[in-house]
Amino acid sequence: MSEERHGIWRAVGFTVFFLLLVALAMGSVNLLQLAVFLLVIVSSLTYLLSVFPGSRFFSIAVANFLALYTSLFHFFLTTNFSSIDAELGVIGFTMPVLGFFGGTWLQRKSIKSIVLSHKNSDIGIRAGAARWLLPVSLIGIATFFVPAGSIPLLWEEAIFFLAMGGITLVVMVVSKQVATFLLDVGLLFESFFLRIESLIMPAFAFLTFYSMNVMIFGFIYRIIDHYSSAVHFSISGVVKPISFSESLYFSIITLSTVGFGDIVPLSHVIKAVVSLQIIVSVMLLLFGFSEIMSFSKSRPKANNSEARKKS
Structure with a gap:
């Protein structure tokens, strides 16, 4: 299986997973609506991959846009037309989708030329590509x-x-303007994921230090509370010893400075440790993000120098 085809199926798999989350999140959707929703998604991917070959990101952008359209349509239907029968709602849902694909079929030659030349295009939303959103809105x-x-x-x-x-x-x-807009969105996603892919290693190193911070201070909270005669925490309004899992949870919310208030430090010793963790955590976040950004800026230069050596 070629790398391009492998990438297409990987992207399609992610899109189907995302769309299933959308469908399951709509608990009030009946089986007919769910079946039509999935049929529209599968049909759209099949149609786009057959009519516009090489349009992986365009196809995925359209599928994700259909998921967004489904969410907005569900809100639109339940808010303004709650008395409409489910069958009529399904018909109304499919009308714009069929209109879009009918328009792309009529203009498939010009759209195909845009799709196939996307590698030579500049990354960014073209001026006027999203004007169609105004009348629809x-x-x-x-x-x-x-x-x-x-x-x-x-x-x-x-x-x-x-x-x-x-x-x-x-x-x-x-439909041509809509397709151009979705193609631009796909290109932006492609550029974003390529940059993210190059940051996997520094991000993993940062998460390693992050987890060490969580565990070390979580262990300290547990040790102080467990081996001391005093009780140092109030948990859900009850003054009691903190468990091992609760100490790790408290360490995470302290590191993130969220502070839900379900676990409250009581003693001065624990408050001092909490203050120390907050200072260390803020410094970790600042230096960690700084290192990741420095790596992302130096990576293109390293790639260029390697390319010049090979040439």
């Missing part, structure tokens, strides 16, 4: 002015399909 915002529960169901259904039809028409007409 205005249609969605307009539905919030519909008086909920005070109009007949037939009128509510008519307004719902009118809004979804307007969004479908806009998306279909400007």
Whole structure:
């Protein structure tokens, strides 16, 4: 299996996992809506990978955008059109999706040329690529002015399909601009993940020092409390000895300076140790991020020098 194809399946697998999280998070979605949602995702990936070959990041950007659209549609439907039947909601959901893919099919040649030339493009959102969001947003915002529960169901259904039809028409007409926008987003993701990949080792080293900080101070809290005759912590409002797992948990929230308040230090000794950990932790975060940023800036220079030696 080639590296490119392996990367495509890896990206598709991540996207499917992400979309399953979206579907499961919507606990009120019935089986019909879930089946249609997954069918739309699988069909869209298959369509894009077959019509626009070499468009891995474009395909994944579209799939993730569909997940965002699904979340917004669910909010839109439950907030403004809660009386709509599930079957009608499914039809309304698929209308803009079919409009987009219908538009991309009609303009597939020009979109394909953009997709295949993405490696020679500058990274960044092109001017005007997101203008289509304005009319789509205005249609969605307009539905919030519909008086909920005070109009007949037939009128509510008519307004719902009118809004979804307007969004479908806009998306279909400007499908090339939508595709360009999603391609730009895919390029940005590609650049971001490539930079993240080069920072795995320094990030791992930073997490090693981070975990050492958590464990060392967690052990100190446990040792002081366990081998002392006094009780040094109040846990959920109860003054009692701290357990081993609770000491590590307290060390983590102290290091992050979150301070939920469920575990409170009482003695002066523990308060002094907590103060010391906060100072050490802040210094660790500052120097750790500084080292990671220095590594990220020096890495391109090292790669360039290696490339010149090879040449």
